[in-house]
Amino acid sequence: MIYSLENYLAHFYAMIQIKGSGFCLREWLLSDEASLIRYADNPKVSQFLSDRFAYPYTAEYAQQWLNHQTQKTVIDNLVIDIDGELVGGIGIEFRQDIFRKTALLGYWLGEPFWGKGIMTEVVRLMVDYSFENFDLARIQAGVFDSNPASMRVLEKAGFIKEGIAKKALYKFGQFSDEHIYALTR
Numbered sequence: 199m200i201y202s203l204e205n206y207l208a209h210f211y212a213m214i215q216i217k218g219s220g221f222c223l224r225e226w227l228l229s230d231e232a233s234l235i236r237y238a239d240n241p242k243v244s245q246f247l248s249d250r251f252a253y254p255y256t257a258e259y260a261q262q263w264l265n266h267q268t269q270k271t272v273i274d275n276l277v278i279d280i281d282g283e284l285v286g287g288i289g290i291e292f293r294q295d296i297f298r299k300t301a302l303l304g305y306w307l308g309e310p311f312w313g314k315g316i317m318t319e320v321v322r323l324m325v326d327y328s329f330e331n332f333d334l335a336r337i338q339a340g341v342f343d344s345n346p347a348s349m350r351v352l353e354k355a356g357f358i359k360e361g362i363a364k365k366a367l368y369k370f371g372q373f374s375d376e377h378i379y380a381l382t383r
């Protein structure tokens with residue numbers, strides 16, 4: 199909890215900020231709520247994400263997510279910010295046990311910003327951030343077979359397709375194959 203302007207500024211300036219071309223990656227803020235709902239509440243965005251990324255994307259869900267992200271001490275999830283506004287997100291999830299040197303990558307971008315090369319650069323920056331800051335040997339991403347744009351993003355960012363896991367995904371009452379991509383350190 200931030201109690202004073204001094205504490206707030208100290209927190210703000212300590213925040214992670216990674217500069218890209220026309221955007222930056224930064225930590226989540228409670229004030230991201232309105233933009234988060236604006237861009238996340240879109241079935242074209244959630245259709246290729248896990249069910250944890252709810253649709254409809256309600257204010258209650260946004261608040262839960264923001265409370266969780268803003269209390270984290272390990273920053274594994276970043277906002278894609280254009281001109282001070284959240285337009286998307288990217289994060290890694292650490293696997294456990296014998297898989298603990300692998301992290302799973304997930305990302306999304308608001309529909310008005312698609313097709314401008316943003317996510318390809320975001321993925322590259324997130325990979326660099328993840329290998330620099332965490333003890334990881336491998337970053338892995340799983341893509342719905344009906345999502346060629348995301349496969350292209352990963353390929354452009356240097357990921358290799360390792361295989362296709364048949365019927366691995368079940369969303370909206372339908373099975374999909376999962377295309378497994380990975381990048382090793």
Ligand SMILES: CC(C)(COP(=O)(O)OP(=O)(O)OC[C@H]1O[C@@H](n2cnc3c(N)ncnc32)[C@H](O)[C@@H]1OP(=O)(O)O)[C@@H](O)C(=O)NCCC(=O)NCCS
Nearest residue numbers: 243246305306307312313314315316317318346347348350
């Ligand atoms: C997938 C997503 C992240 C792409 O972001 P983006 O910023 O538009 O991606 P980029 O512009 O960097 O690259 C997209 C590439 O896909 C290509 N592409 C787009 N639609 C395509 C299609 N239907 N078939 C084949 N390629 C396609 C583009 O032409 C571009 O490749 P190019 O540079 O070689 O021309 C964005 O659409 C999104 O957030 N979708 C919803 C959530 C999601 O799918 N997340 C990923 C889960 S694995």
